[in-house]
Amino acid sequence: MGINEPAEVNNSARDISLLGVGGTLALVALSGFAVLTELTKVLVISWAAFVAMAAGAVLSVWAGASYPRRLVWGYGLASGAMVTSAAVFLLPQAINLDGRIGGFGVATGLIVGYGAHVIGHRLSHIDVGLDVTAAQITAHALAAGAIIGLVYGSMPGLGLLLGLAIVSHKGPAGYAAAHRLRESGKPVSALLLPAAGVGLTAIPAASLPVPEIAVLNAAVFGFAAGVFLHVAMDFLPSCEVGGEVDQVCSLSEHSHSQLDRLRGHAVASTAIGGLAVFGAWLLVV
DSSP, rough: OTTHHHHHHHHHHHHHHHHHHHHHHHHHHHHHHHHHTOHHHHHHHHHHHHHHHHHHHHHTTOGGGHHHHHHHHHHHHHHHHHHHHIIIIIHHHHHHHHHHHHHHHHHHHHHHHHHHHHHHHHHHHHHOSOHHHHHHHHHHHHHHHHHHHHHHHHHOOOOOOOOOOOOGGGHHHHHHHHHHHHTTTOGGGGGGHHHHHHHHHHHHHSSSSSOOOOHHHHHHHHHHHHHHHHHHHHSSSOOTTTSHHHHTTTSTTTTHHHHHHHHHHHHHOOOHHHHHHHHHHHHHH
């Protein structure tokens, strides 16, 4: 490696992504539509997702040697919040509307979430001429936004807590993705597109007329619960050999001892993420 290579990588990482800027401008335009149609909750959730991912990307620049510990805490807090929110706010709605259909919806969401994850990983080994990291999380954000929009469109009375907890994983996702982009010399600004992705589909989906049919809504809520439970479980920080955390720790000759210490952080962060949602729920009921 040449002496000037790191500087070249950093310069590339600071390049501006036109797709990222375009996605942000599209979200701004849709925000005006959301204000006019009084989709206030979906609007707040959309921008919360944008800010969370953007903030995560910025924090990754300052991480330095503390990157593994921060990554574990980010993943743990987000996954704990998501598991709790999906189990408390989505599952009961699905089961109350129609127990069997809601259950089938949950199973379908889990299977579809798993299948999308596996296929997405398989496609990451194929050169399609696009940045794979940004493409994968953009597809995930667009899909998650559509589901969030349908859920809030089906039941506008849902509180903000559910949506904010569901998009809480955008922070650590942006943190990890920005780290990978910087390491490969790609522009971190490409993350502006997936940051805006939730709003790009959530706002239009929430504006669609959803028939008040119990069976249909049970399927929607069940599917949403299954998908978000899969995402939450996928974000559980696994401090095992071969995982993302291990890949970072392997830069040190003391990686095994680091992994042992990080397991405690993983358990603590996940528990605190769940307790945070419980505490917030106690304040709003």
